[in-house]
Amino acid sequence: MQIPSKYDASKVEDKWYEYWLKNEYFHSEPDEREPYTIVIPPPNVTGVLHMGHMLNNTLQDVLIRRARLLGKNACWVPGTDHASIATEAKVVAKLKQESINKNELTREEFLEHAWEWTHKHGGIILEQLKKLGASCDWRRTKFTMDDDLSESVIDTFIDLHEKGLIYRGYRMVNWDPEAQTTLSDEEVIHVERTDKLYYVNYQIEGENEVITIATTRPETILGDTAVCVNPNDERFSHLKGKNVIVPLCNRVVPIILDDYVDMEFGTGCLKITPAHDVNDKEIGERHDLEVIDILNDDATLNHYGLQFEGMDRVQAREAAAKELDKLGVLSKT
Structure with a gap:
């Protein structure tokens, strides 16, 4: 057998990852074993993975693979996050390039463009995770706007409201005048500058x-x-x-x-x-x-x-x- 002079990662890694997927080595079903579950912090569908994702997901993969070796029923649930405000900004920018004004679209028409973006970039992100060798249970892949998850969020809000734990109040918010929406503190980019006093x-x-x-x-x-x-x-x-x-x-x-x-x-x-x-x-x-x-x-x-x-x-x-x-x-x- 001839041994290549250079290691070809694509041939070796793709071969064995496909083998793992074909045999569903990452799939988990409830049984008598001790459960060990990680729900992946879902990356936003606004682009592609960065080095922070690589580090975080590698650590999760180490933990989930160790749990399998210990005989636990290990399940790593993958998924992506809709990141509504950031995604909307990306979609609006894309529409501008196509000479489409968001304000001239109906809600349903805009959502069609948003879902198109989501399917494209969400798929890129999941494929990148696979290239990383992530041993996720891909049959359980979720998206934060899936109907069942959205329904669970609404049910949770209703339950909290009925228990008197949430209420509507007048609050100071971060407002984006271009996107016409509120922003969380984490979404605000602070810039230091010198202004006139x-x-x-x-x-x-x-x-x-x-x-x-x-x-x-x-x-x-x-x-x-x-x-x-x-x-x-x-x-x-x-x-x-x-x-x-x-x-x-x-x-x-x-x-x-x-x-x-x-x-x-x-x-x-x-x-x-x-x-x-x-x-x-x-x-x-x-x-x-x-x-x-x-x-x-x-x-x-x-x-x-x-x-x-x-x-x-x-x-x-x-x-x-x-x-x-x-x-x-x-x-x-």
Whole structure:
């Protein structure tokens, strides 16, 4: 027998993997043996596997193969995750390349494109797992949007709701104005950057005195419902119980006291915009403040934006800064 000078992985590995599959060595049925089961953390169908998947799945494969050698009824359940938001973004990008506008499609038509993407890329991912030699029970392959899994999710939500363990509430969310959907914290990509800091004077109602706040988002001034200072800050002790006039919209709002404000940071005064900042929302709930949302779903300003209504938030930011300067309340940037 002639031994090749170089190892040909494709011939050897494909041959034996096909042999394993043909003889269903990875398949498991319940019996009297001790069960040992791993449900694969399903990779998203948004592309292909990366090195992190390779590492994680290799470790799972080691564990499941060891369990078989120990005589346990080992079952490794494979599958893929629909990753709805990420998948939708990929599908929308693909449609744009084909000159198709998502907004012109019906729900059913868009789902057809989404399923087409899923079948294509989900299949690529599963084949990559096989190339890795993963000893999954392929007869049990699942997709997170399979009818039985979707039904189980709905049943679970109904059960939790009937037990009083979940409820609908008003929450601060991460909003994607392009995809028109909420995002989980894990889906948000944080970027560090240097923005302008605008120092704005708020006049005390009925007095000539002003207090100064600093903000990177002057357009959100239109959503202010209070100005907050630390109760231990002696610089502002005389302002307790007084009101200020919000620039641009001339709304009268209270000066409130809260330990959240850092006396050493900025001016020591904090404008409170409960609709557009997580911390402000928490302060607003503690002090029962009004919530004024100035943005539309597409990130343009709504009617609360007054003269800036219809502008994109970034465009409105620049316009608001110019208007504050024109009014003489922008002390510095």
